[in-house]
Amino acid sequence: MRVILFTGKGGVGKTTTAAATAVRAARSGVKTLVMSTDAAHSLGDALGVELGGGDGPREVEPGLSAVQVSAHHLAGGSWRVVQEYLLSVLSTLGVDAVVAEELTRLPGAEEVAALLELRAQVESGPWDLVVVDCAPTAETLRLLALPEALAWHLERLLPAQRGLIRTLRPAAAAAAGVPLPESEVLEAVTGWHRQMRHVQRILTAPQTSVRLVLTPERVVIAESRRTWTSLSLYGFVVDAVIVNRLFPDAVGDAAEAGRRAPDPWRAAWNAAQQDGLREVRDSFAGLPVVRTPYLPAEPIGPDALAALADAQEGDGPDDLLAPVAHRGMTVERTAEGFELVLPLPLAHARDLSLQRRDDELLVLLGEHRRVLTLPSALQRCVVQGASVRSGLLRVCFVPDEEVWPRG
Ligand SMILES: Nc1ncnc2c1ncn2[C@@H]1O[C@H](COP(=O)(O)OP(=O)(O)OP(=O)(O)O)[C@@H](O)[C@H]1O
Numbered sequence: 001m002r003v004i005l006f007t008g009k010g011g012v013g014k015t016t017t018a019a020a021t022a023v024r025a026a027r028s029g030v031k032t033l034v035m036s037t038d039a040a041h042s043l044g045d046a047l048g049v050e051l052g053g054g055d056g057p058r059e060v061e062p063g064l065s066a067v068q069v070s071a072h073h074l075a076g077g078s079w080r081v082v083q084e085y086l087l088s089v090l091s092t093l094g095v096d097a098v099v100a101e102e103l104t105r106l107p108g109a110e111e112v113a114a115l116l117e118l119r120a121q122v123e124s125g126p127w128d129l130v131v132v133d134c135a136p137t138a139e140t141l142r143l144l145a146l147p148e149a150l151a152w153h154l155e156r157l158l159p160a161q162r163g164l165i166r167t168l169r170p171a172a173a174a175a176a177g178v179p180l181p182e183s184e185v186l187e188a189v190t191g192w193h194r195q196m197r198h199v200q201r202i203l204t205a206p207q208t209s210v211r212l213v214l215t216p217e218r219v220v221i222a223e224s225r226r227t228w229t230s231l232s233l234y235g236f237v238v239d240a241v242i243v244n245r246l247f248p249d250a251v252g253d254a255a256e257a258g259r260r261a262p263d264p265w266r267a268a269w270n271a272a273q274q275d276g277l278r279e280v281r282d283s284f285a286g287l288p289v290v291r292t293p294y295l296p297a298e299p300i301g302p303d304a305l306a307a308l309a310d311a312q313e314g315d316g317p318d319d320l321l322a323p324v325a326h327r328g329m330t331v332e333r334t335a336e337g338f339e340l341v342l343p344l345p346l347a348h349a350r351d352l353s354l355q356r357r358d359d360e361l362l363v364l365l366g367e368h369r370r371v372l373t374l375p376s377a378l379q380r381c382v383v384q385g386a387s388v389r390s391g392l393l394r395v396c397f398v399p400d401e402e403v404w405p406r407g
């Protein structure tokens, strides 16, 4: 099953583009689900149908279903078990019940619900294609980074908790004055861990890719460039860029546009969009660029969305369902030791920093961070240097003399 996620800056046309892609796929015989992970939920508005929340996928037309995920999906399940435990701890500490309820709202509950629903649909849905309409970039990055980060934390939390409960339960509970988690709380958390690892595998599989939607404006392009770098840091592959809201003249030839646009306001915007398009091609060199015209009306409903998809031009991936080439982290042998290579398109050395921590390498990029677990060969090495060139981060490792004496 193919999974395509659409993200981009707020308001650029993510929902519209995701819905149009889904309608076109469904009408060409691909059994498609389009799901929205955005709490704002405008997917139903774009499709012109009532989707509600929490009711599971609804058929929009033959071959096309849609679903909007919300945190309500989590309300009954395993989260409730953990929440009840936290409530009992807080009440022991004398926290007012209403305040406690508020405090135990899981940060990122929407995101977790969305990920679990995505997993459920990929696991057991009858689809050939799942199109995901994501929230604006910042939330999407949080969403996509969540499974790995959560799994990482749970891996460190679980053994300690298990040990504590087995050996210290009565004494520790008395000393701390708060209840220790029951085993069902631990089971819930263990279940999350398994599910998060699974979601992570789905998100980084060759059947999954991200498409960046943008408009040809400098501010939007600048954000999209950073998004490409951040997505790559987390190991996600971007396989196309969709430039939306192009004025009819800007889609065609610039000189032609100049002749046809005597109105200075329009001429200025056409010229700006041409510059924007050039900047997009330069910035995202190597990625297919799809151009979507600015229609004279909002494309609402499957027919209008199909018309929008038909009006798209450019070199988008022909076969929607073909897997994408994934270039994750690789390790190469060098004369001195090893080189770890991570694709980080458009990254600058000034925004990056690295930290070595035992068998892990932390890569920090602005506010984003990824913990890379080092392959065993590298665990016995020390970092000698690093560089970023041509979209690749290279970290040189040499054997640690103390661990691997030479000769
Ligand atoms: N190519 C287009 N031509 C005409 N109208 C468009 C086009 N693309 C999007 N729109 C309209 O622009 C508005 C915003 O689009 P949309 O909701 O798809 O953006 P979004 O990126 O999903 O926004 P948000 O960040 O709020 O989720 C909608 O009213 C939509 O119908």
Ligand SMILES: [Mg+2]
Residues within 6 Å of the ligand: 014, 015, 016, 038, 042, 133, 134
């Ligand atoms: Mg949207």
